[in-house]
Amino acid sequence: MFEITLPDGKHIDSNLNESWLDFIKREIGAGLAKSAVAVSINDRLVDVSEPVQSGEMKVVTLKSPEGLNIVRHSAAHIMADAVTQIFPDTKVTIGPSIETGFYYDFDSPHRFSESDFETIEKKMAEIIKANIPFKRKVVSKEEAIELFSKMGETYKIELIEEINEPTVSLYFHGDFVDLCRGPHLPDTGFVKTFKLLSVAGAYWRGDEKNKMLQRLYATAFNSKNDLEQYLKMVEEAKERDHRKLGKELDLFEFSEDIGQGLVLWTPNGGIVRTVIENFWKKEHYRNGYELIYTPHIGRSKLWETSGHLDFYKEGMYSPMDIDGEDYYAKPMNCPFHIVLYKRKKWSYREFPFRWAELGTVYRYEKSGTLNGLKRVRGFTQDDAHLFCTMEQLEQEITRVLNFSIYMLKSFDFSSYKLYLSTRPESDFVGEVSVWDKAEEALEATLKKSGLEWELNKGDGAFYGPKIDILVTDSIGREWQLSTIQVDFNLPERFDLSYIGEDGQEHRPIMIHRALLGSIERFFGVLIEHFKGAFPVWLAPVQVALLTVADRHVETAQKLEKKFLKKGIRVKIDDRNEKIGYKIREWSMEKVPYILVLGDAEASLDKIPVRERGGKQISFEVDEFIEKINNENSGGVYF
RNA sequence: GCUACCGUGGCUCAGAUGGUAGAGCAGCUGAUUCGUAAUUAGCAGGUCGUCGGUUCGAGUCCGAUCGGUAGCUCCA
Numbered sequence: 001m002f003e004i005t006l007p008d009g010k011h012i013d014s015n016l017n018e019s020w021l022d023f024i025k026r027e028i029g030a031g032l033a034k035s036a037v038a039v040s041i042n043d044r045l046v047d048v049s050e051p052v053q054s055g056e057m058k059v060v061t062l063k064s065p066e067g068l069n070i071v072r073h074s075a076a077h078i079m080a081d082a083v084t085q086i087f088p089d090t091k092v093t094i095g096p097s098i099e100t101g102f103y104y105d106f107d108s109p110h111r112f113s114e115s116d117f118e119t120i121e122k123k124m125a126e127i128i129k130a131n132i133p134f135k136r137k138v139v140s141k142e143e144a145i146e147l148f149s150k151m152g153e154t155y156k157i158e159l160i161e162e163i164n165e166p167t168v169s170l171y172f173h174g175d176f177v178d179l180c181r182g183p184h185l186p187d188t189g190f191v192k193t194f195k196l197l198s199v200a201g202a203y204w205r206g207d208e209k210n211k212m213l214q215r216l217y218a219t220a221f222n223s224k225n226d227l228e229q230y231l232k233m234v235e236e237a238k239e240r241d242h243r244k245l246g247k248e249l250d251l252f253e254f255s256e257d258i259g260q261g262l263v264l265w266t267p268n269g270g271i272v273r274t275v276i277e278n279f280w281k282k283e284h285y286r287n288g289y290e291l292i293y294t295p296h297i298g299r300s301k302l303w304e305t306s307g308h309l310d311f312y313k314e315g316m317y318s319p320m321d322i323d324g325e326d327y328y329a330k331p332m333n334c335p336f337h338i339v340l341y342k343r344k345k346w347s348y349r350e351f352p353f354r355w356a357e358l359g360t361v362y363r364y365e366k367s368g369t370l371n372g373l374k375r376v377r378g379f380t381q382d383d384a385h386l387f388c389t390m391e392q393l394e395q396e397i398t399r400v401l402n403f404s405i406y407m408l409k410s411f412d413f414s415s416y417k418l419y420l421s422t423r424p425e426s427d428f429v430g431e432v433s434v435w436d437k438a439e440e441a442l443e444a445t446l447k448k449s450g451l452e453w454e455l456n457k458g459d460g461a462f463y464g465p466k467i468d469i470l471v472t473d474s475i476g477r478e479w480q481l482s483t484i485q486v487d488f489n490l491p492e493r494f495d496l497s498y499i500g501e502d503g504q505e506h507r508p509i510m511i512h513r514a515l516l517g518s519i520e521r522f523f524g525v526l527i528e529h530f531k532g533a534f535p536v537w538l539a540p541v542q543v544a545l546l547t548v549a550d551r552h553v554e555t556a557q558k559l560e561k562k563f564l565k566k567g568i569r570v571k572i573d574d575r576n577e578k579i580g581y582k583i584r585e586w587s588m589e590k591v592p593y594i595l596v597l598g599d600a601e602a603s604l605d606k607i608p609v610r611e612r613g614g615k616q617i618s619f620e621v622d623e624f625i626e627k628i629n630n631e632n633s634g635g636v637y638f
Numbered sequence: 639g640c641u642a643c644c645g646u647g648g649c650u651c652a653g654a655u656g657g658u659a660g661a662g663c664a665g666c667u668g669a670u671u672c673g674u675a676a677u678u679a680g681c682a683g684g685u686c687g688u689c690g691g692u693u694c695g696a697g698u699c700c701g702a703u704c705g706g707u708a709g710c711u712c713c714a
Contacts, residue, residue: 103709111642200709201641208711212641215709243707247649256687256705311714366639366712367705375713462714489714549671576671584675598673610674 101219261377373524
């Protein structure tokens with residue numbers, strides 16, 4: 001007797017030894033049975049061909065996220081089938097579904113390239129069209145090993161040997177067989193549309209000591225429309241790529257002469273950075289921070305004390321010799337801030353301290369990980385270190401969190417996801433009771449914030465718990481920008497203290513925090529978020545004045561003077577070109593406002609303002625200046 | 639760092655099977671003074687990333703190196 005509960009709470013008792021598919025057909029409906037790709041029984045996914053069992057069941061259809069995962073996973077098998085048919089010497093390894101599709105890793109004497117895609121896709125289409133059923137078979141490990149060794153599938157054997165169960169499940173479709181937990185589609189025909197995307201190297205089991213395999217990336221969707229939408233989104237991301245826009249808008253540069261991962265800010269990028277930094281400084285003063293400046297290098301003793309030479313050496317550059325003494329370029333600012341702390345004895349009455357610095361650090365990143373502005377070797381952190389008592393921790397964290405959200409909002413990021421990372425299982429410093437108190441403080445802050453947050457249990461750094469903030473950009477991608485980290489380690493290592501109310505020495509709590517992260521990376525994210533069309537307050541040029549003919553230059557200069565006085569970033573274009581030509585150029589530069597000055601504007605009573613996108617509005621000069629000032633985020637930061 | 643791919647004038651790109659570099663845009667000079675996304679004529683600009691090799695001859699083949707892209711890995 002099976003007792004089955006449906007999602008609507010209905011109980012069905014059945015004593016038939018039938019498959020889920022038959023059960024669904026009879027008890028729920030033939031229509032649903034047609035689009036059923038799996039069954040969730042007590043939150044475990046199984047094939048629809050599996051026999052019924054007792055529990056809470058839910059039909060998984062193509063449309064659900066789980067359903068799409070199954071489609072993609074099955075498509076991965078189909079791809080592996082196609083590839084091994086076309087290239088028989090190929091060994092299969094693993095092929096899971098991922099967020100945007102699926103991949104399969106192969107070990108093959110054949111060098112895959114995009115030119116193989118068509119052949120593979122054609123073969124896959126054949127397999128799909130044949131509606132070949134997926135069949136599950138549970139066998140003993142020995143049996144499975146025998147099967148795969150006959151086939152020469154050594155990777156599969158390695159996987160089976162590590163499975164701690166007496167049996168394993170195999171999935172067949174046609175002549176293809178793969179070790180797999182499942183579930184899979186009823187048959188290959190359920191894959192509606194797919195596309196091979198790229199080929200890349202990937203280590204066997206993700207370990208760089210192992211052999212490099214060839215990974216074929218692909219994706220599958222339930223409709224052509226979904227696929228097209230996905231491809232469009234990929235296209236859109238390409239269009240927005242900050243490396244492409246950075247070149248087009250002349251915002252930054254890398255040079256072989258200077259070195260990998262080292263950014264040159266051009267005059268245009270320099271303006272944006274200046275605005276960001278000036279805004280940042282002003283807001284920090286307003287929020288109770290004091291700005292400090294520290295050097296780029298420090299003696300090895302400092303890095304020994306801080307522990308960086310023990311734990312972070314791979315990230316640091318080789319030392320330079322100064323008068324026979326080793327100095328290191330800083331990968332972090334904290335030790336310098338701590339040395340500033342140590343210059344005096346502090347009283348609890350003076351707490352908290354909030355010391356901020358736009359500190360430029362240098363970190364060794366493997367060459368393959370470098371990526372435009374997003375991953376560089378020299379960058380400026382918008383760093384700050386707070387020193388406070390345990391009693392002040394919650395209030396300080398709340399303050400930082402609010403400040404962080406305010407800053408992100410100022411740059412047009414309005415959707416956040418927060419993560420609380422807590423004490424790791426092992427390898428952590430400090431007392432458990434201190435950790436607990438700190439974690440409580442962080443959690444209380446998050447709860448009060450009313451923001452969406454999640455717990456990443458055990459994901460904290462060894463030195464303390466932290467809160468990370470992810471923002472969503474204009475095309476839905478997530479970026480981690482802010483991080484707020486409590487540190488129990490460095491105060492200990494540097495023997496920091498303050499005099500408490502009781503006249504005794506106590507250890508202060510230290511908080512590291514960065515709101516924008518790195519200025520370089522943040523700039524990259526901003527470029528992509530705005531697609532290079534910066535809001536007025538950040539735009540390198542805010543207003544372009546275009547003269548129709550030479551006799552209008554004087555008008556332009558008069559206007560320029562007025563704008564400059566008000567701190568508006570303005571450029572005159574008095575070249576001997578047709579007006580359409582100039583408009584095209586400044587439009588492509590994504591300048592927020594273009595003003596065409598001709599005979600009609602000679603008196604400057606009214607000026608015609610062309611907005612980005614082509615809309616034209618007539619303004620009085622003062623009115624327009626006022627408008628720009630309003631758009632300057634409450635101040636001129638340049 | 640590893641694997642694959644890529645590297646031609648400021649930018650975007652052409653240059654089958656090796657025979658000694660080409661376009662558009664940008665730049666410069668001239669004509670044009672023309673009102674909301676490219677006026678026109680001419681000129682100039684490249685030791686084809688770099689170094690080495692094969693060859694009578696290499697942008698084209700081979701090796702090394704530098705740089706880039708995708709992914710893997712890393713990110714106390």
